[in-house]
Amino acid sequence: MKLVVTVMLKAGVLDPQGKAIGQALTGLGFEGVGEVRVGKRIELELAETDPVAAEAAGAEMARKLLANMVIESFKVEVA
């Protein structure tokens, strides 16, 4: 079963990468680029076949390792 964990910086936390990308896109001539936020997409292959259990495991993984709960939030989806 494939799981996708998306990790993004919490709202309000400075995202230096996103800011720099936004500026670069504007510099390249793209118009109307507003806020840009960059996060991680983590795709995991799991032996688990039950989607509910897989999702629970993914959330546990995110809390324990994949996300830094101080500044990031996460979302788990079964792909």
Place this chain on the structure above:
Amino acid sequence: MKLVVTVMLKAGVLDPQGKAIGQALTGLGFEGVGEVRVGKRIELELAETDPVAAEAAGAEMARKLLANMVIESFKVEVA
């Protein structure tokens, strides 16, 4: 209009970060963790209101800057 560009390493390109995460998860006691791949999720706020045009702009941004086509592939979605 909000756009999401997802950038992942191409199959065949070694992903040391994914590998390390996989090992760390197993080390934390998670069972049945197979391949792990790590990519980027870039969320962009665009002034553009037409989804088709926005998607085209996103693909253009990805080709020019957001993805390195030598090692990465990308996907653009309107959120």
Place this chain on the structure above:
Amino acid sequence: MRAAIVVFPGINRERDMAIALERATGHKPRLVWHKETALDGIDLVVLPGGFSHGDYLRCGAMAAQAPIMAAIRTHAERGGHVMGVCNGFQILTEAGLLPGALLRNASLRFLSQDCHLRVERADTAFACHYQSGQVFRAPMAHGDGNYFADDDTLDRLEGEGLVAFRYATPEGTIDRAANLNGSARNIAGIYASNLRVLGLMPHPEDLVDPLMGGTDGKPLFDGLTQALAAA
């Protein structure tokens, strides 16, 4: 030899590079801001190390889009010499002036330590003061120096003799232990097809003075100065 160092925002080894070039040539290289668009009268263009645009998104990706890049491309097409060190190497690959890409170090950690490089060929302007097969020491300081290219590209680079330097043991053996960042086939530096564009990860410019621990990097700058004197 008239040399120019391109300054992208976030670059931080332009001073080191200027010192090394001045030692070799006797005069200060020109510093060129990334928003400039001309490189007239320049023999050697250097893209130095650092963190252009913070290395956000991908190392070198944003710098590769800078206004000065068109002039660098033209300079290279005309057969001018170009050297990218560390971030400069990453910028050259991102700009497509050199093949491949530099991935995160295999250890996922920044590496700041001396490494040893084996000179794979000495018949270039960059390596002419080294011997082929010679090993020299250079500090490395990068988080993303793990050279990657697909097998066809790697075969072509090797086939055409475009590998400039490989990570080696001090004795010159090419093995896994010497390959600190995990680069494909221990590659530390490569040339473009005309041997006039060089990209490499370690920093010969930081080892040109016995006071700083050695002069292993000096032949590169002396060689360039001599080879391009006539240019």
Place this chain on the structure above:
Amino acid sequence: MAKKINQALAREFGLSADEYQRVLDIMGRTPSLTELGVFSVMWSEHCSYKSSRVWLKTLPTKAPWVIHGPGENAGVVDIGDGMAAVFKMESHNHPSFIEPYQGAATGVGGILRDVFTMGARPVANLNALRFGDPSLPRTKRVVDGVVRGIGGYGNCVGVPTVGGEINFHPSYNGNPLVNAMTVGVLDKTRIFLSAAAGIGNPVVYVGSKTGRDGIHGATMASAEFAADSGEKRPTVQVGDPFVEKLLIEACLELMATDAIVAIQDMGAAGLTSSSVEMAGKGGVGIQLDLDAVPQRETDMTAYEMMLSESQERMLMVLRPDRQDLARAIFDKWDLDFAVIGHITDTGRIVVTHKGITEADIPLDPLAEQAPLYHRPTVETPKPASLGPVADPVGIVPALLKLIGCPDLCSRAWVTNQYDSTVGGQTVKRPGAADAAVVKLDGFNRALAITTDCTPRYVAADPEMGGMQAVAETWRNLTAVGARPLAITDNMNFGNPEKPEIMGQFAAAIRGMSKACIALDYPVVSGNVSLYNETEGKGILPTPAIGGLGVLDDAHDAIGIGLKPGMGLVLIGTIRGHLGQSLWLREIAGQEAGAPPPVDLAAERSIGDFVRGRILAGAVQACHDISDGGLLVAIAEMAMAGNTSVSLEAAPGEIAPHAWWFGEDQGCYIVSVLDPSAFIVEATVADLPTRLIGHTQASGTGGAGLKFKDGATISMQDLRAEHDRFFPEWMN
């Protein structure tokens, strides 16, 4: 939504009932929320030094070469050739506990700004780190995050990280110490200060935009951690080293012009402390219009903007006719530039937002009536001196264990993550010498820099420990051949409301002062971090000292690495002091006794002699004796130079383990071509020496360390033990 302003809210903001009453008296009315916020951060421990000020005032701060002592953003000393060095150390302990990477990273960013705000280009970073018990998983995460954070920031801004120290002790389990130090250099006629001047002059904001980052960070740094400290997490700030790099370059470019009247970084308590301090120091008033502040988030209130600790921002007062020139420079570097107010003659800070006056506070009383506490102190009882302790394992096993223990093992795993060569001026990299040596670009001159403190000594005897910390930095600078000039300090202690803790603080200051006076080595800057406790348990008292010295010629600098064909001479007196030694802790399993005494007169005469011989070119390598004692020092010298040593026997009158592992102070090991000549000269100067061994003959291999009785330790075994801990622990 509007909070009721009363004593309860004041308490939440960290103000005591007395302090709140004082606010009411100054204002003559109930303060607004923004005003209360300003008072609470300005009167926090972090900004007001209310518990420590009475003691800090007793530190010696003057010498002919001191240009600016404490009171400015950083200390400034004359280093010759018309140049000056600017340096300071600062803590980021609490943020680093909450979020190790960002906490440490922003700590580096903050101290860099204190240095370049004075006009200096930063040339070196160091860090003094203290972590908990390595067997705890949390410690590992903190170490990993802190090291990555320091590297992530320092490497990106392109300032070499050249030195520092790391200790482990369970007292830091819930409260690691992250002290970052930056050294910069400038032309001594071009020093920029923060005192505002020029009624009507524009007040200009530059750098990053303001967000809701770290609001009340300054008060957090002033409070003890409770078990629920997770609640305080939103105060974490994210650093942007790329913007910092741009800010360095843009500020230095502007500083080459005559545009700046005054400049101040926005550190703890952000816009509040920078504007209050600039106006206060200049004896003027300041008017701020918050609508003009560059904002990253929407609907920010005046309170939030005044208290935000968003990183990478500076406040300047400019000459009005140079405003356009300044704007052009910041535009070039893609940094925000906004005129957010002007200097007034009112002696007040007036803050308006959306047409409303959000704060209007008289500056004099805000500063002068800031709380100042003479907190009660209780002296730490003098420890009983240690009786004889038997050697349970023998010399060779003890050495192998000691050089592999977390406090003494190789730091390469850490230092290899820090760019130590960027700038091209690093003469002595981490591990090569007792102090880092960084040359001044364009001069022969070099700076020597080190940080030191032995917290277990300070805990056992705070006065002696404070003295020792200063003396050790002086010794380390001397050991490379540098002339020590001045120190910065970072006083990390527990809860000052506890008399025992305040007693430690006062005694440490006393000891430091004595050492500074005896060694002509004043304090020019520093930082205080109190309330380093978790649930009532304090850290070991840790007055971290950052020492700075100068070499007229960088070529004179020597390191610790041995070469073949040399004699090794000990200078100083070893009495075999095992109290509070690492041998006692690691081998005998005790943390007991008095720390080794420091004899400041002997320290001075021996150090001055050693430096003289180094500068005369008579010494090949030099290392002081510190943690682990004589044998550990010799092993480190052997490994650093990859050269074997044959040792003379221990003198009969001292137990061998006490001789080899005692941590007696004021001792150096020198490697010299002609040991007899060295000994004669020392004897003439009435200084104690002893021949302790020889390095292998030139061109021969060696046995590593070879003892007189035939016992040997191979270089491979030494290295294997020394190199093992960090990589095994982390991988």
